[in-house]
Amino acid sequence: MLILDCPCCGVSGEETEFHAGGEAHLKRFGPGSSDAEFHDYLFTKENPKGVHLERWRHANGCGKWFLAARDTMTLEVYGTYSAQTTEPPQDIKDKISAKRPGWSWREFS
Numbered sequence: 347m348l349i350l351d352c353p354c355c356g357v358s359g360e361e362t363e364f365h366a367g368g369e370a371h372l373k374r375f376g377p378g379s380s381d382a383e384f385h386d387y388l389f390t391k392e393n394p395k396g397v398h399l400e401r402w403r404h405a406n407g408c409g410k411w412f413l414a415a416r417d418t419m420t421l422e423v424y425g426t427y428s429a430q431t432t433e434p435p436q437d438i439k440d441k442i443s444a445k446r447p448g449w450s451w452r453e454f455s
């Protein structure tokens with residue numbers, strides 16, 4: 347069972363209380379971008395066996411979006427954090443690196 351802590355309202359709940367919103371930290375491409383960039387934005391997503399950064403919404407609670415760093419194999423949640431960030435907080439990245447040495451996520455690790 348996946349247990350998440352909403353960083354917005356502080357409530358802890360199982361995943362049925364939340365709604366998954368896909369991959370976090372996507373760089374958005376729109377008008378003026380190349381076809382390849384827009385194609386990758388729409389269709390190319392990370393689907394790792396291991397650490398994944400995801401968007402979640404507290405659907406049956408405060409209704410706000412937040413981000414979560416978790417392991418897709420073990421369901422361990424490394425932490426949840428504000429959706430208004432461009433990368434995970436350093437304490438979460440340190441926690442991930444301690445459990446998964448060599449871990450990296452695109453341009454930050």
Ligand SMILES: [Zn+2]
Pocket residue numbers: 352353354355356357404407408409410
């Ligand atoms: Zn909440």
